[in-house]
Amino acid sequence: MIHFCYTVGVTHLESIDPKMLVQRMKLREGMSVGDVGSGIGYYALVVAKIVGDEGHVYAIDIQEDVLHRLRHNAQEQHIQNIETIWGDIEKPFGTKLRDQVFDAVIFSNTLFQLEDTQTALKELKRITKIGGTLLLVEWTPSDSAPGPSLQDSISEETAVALLKEAGFQTQEQFAVGAYHYAIIASAV
Numbered sequence: 214m215i216h217f218c219y220t221v222g223v224t225h226l227e228s229i230d231p232k233m234l235v236q237r238m239k240l241r242e243g244m245s246v247g248d249v250g251s252g253i254g255y256y257a258l259v260v261a262k263i264v265g266d267e268g269h270v271y272a273i274d275i276q277e278d279v280l281h282r283l284r285h286n287a288q289e290q291h292i293q294n295i296e297t298i299w300g301d302i303e304k305p306f307g308t309k310l311r312d313q314v315f316d317a318v319i320f321s322n323t324l325f326q327l328e329d330t331q332t333a334l335k336e337l338k339r340i341t342k343i344g345g346t347l348l349l350v351e352w353t354p355s356d357s358a359p360g361p362s363l364q365d366s367i368s369e370e371t372a373v374a375l376l377k378e379a380g381f382q383t384q385e386q387f388a389v390g391a392y393h394y395a396i397i398a399s400a401v
Contacts, residue, residue, distance in 0.1 A: 229350065229389055231259045235319070237385070237397060238346050243267040244316040247340060249302055250274060250323030254283035254295070260319070261292045271315075273298045273308050302333040313342040321350035322393075324372065325361045334379035341400040347381055349396045350389060358392050369394045 235256065240246065242265040248257040251272035261270045272295055274280050280297040287295045301307035302323070318341050327333050341347060352360035354368050367375075373383050373396060381398035389395045 229255075229321075229393060231256045234348060234350065234389065234395060235260055235263060237395075238317055238319075238348050240264060240317055245269050245314060246271070247308075247310075247315040247318040248272045249308070249318060249320050249337060250326075251283060251297075251319075252276075252279050254286055256319045256321060257283060257295055258286060258290060258292060261287070261295050264294065266294060268294060270295045271298055271310070272296070273300045273302070275299070275301050302336050303327055303329045305332060305336060306339075308336060308340055310340050312339055313345075315341050315345055317341075317346040317348070319348045319350075321348070322352065324349065324351055324375075325365055325367050330367075330375055331379065334375055334381075338380040338400055343400055345400045346384075347376070347396075347398045347400065349376065349398065350393055351395075353388075353392055353394050355392070360392055369396070372396055 240263045244264045246260050246264060251257050251274045254272055257270050257272040272283055277299050284297055298309055300309050318337055324330060351372060352366050354363055354366035356363040376398050380401055382401045383396055383398045385397040387395055
């Protein structure tokens with residue numbers, strides 16, 4: 214369940230380059246990729262072009278209206294390898310997917326919104342193949358920058374610890390624009 218909703222503004226969209234981020238994941242044609250908390254498909258639309266016709270992108274979100282917009286945007290761009298799933302990452306098997314289905318998973322600006330981060334991260338681990346890649350992008354905690362309040366944000370150190378507890382090994386950490394950080398981890 215979403216703890217609270219934060220409206221993303223132009224500043225946020227300009228500060229994150231999804232193409233650059235997914236390139237760091239080393240995605241290839243034919244891969245199966247999950248975009249969990251996909252929203253309108255900011256990442257999914259980019260990833261769909263990278264994995265090509267032989268690959269597949271599953272966009273998972275708890276909000277049906279954003280999934281409808283994503284399907285519309287994909288249709289307009291003639292992208293046919295995105296499947297949308299209305300699911301709840303905070304419930305075991307809430308994604309409605311079998312175990313270890315994804316070569317890679319994207320989880321961007323979602324962790325801070327959750328009430329049950331442990332269940333959500335365990336669900337991400339369950340649907341990611343062993344050795345698969347996770348890209349986590351979150352707001353850098355700040356009381357003066359855009360994004361969630363300081364009390365609702367999750368520090369990079371806390372995120373690394375949560376990922377480790379869920380069964381991911383951090384491979385890389387880096388800043389993304391002025392207001393975000395990213396962690397690339399692998400499922401172990």
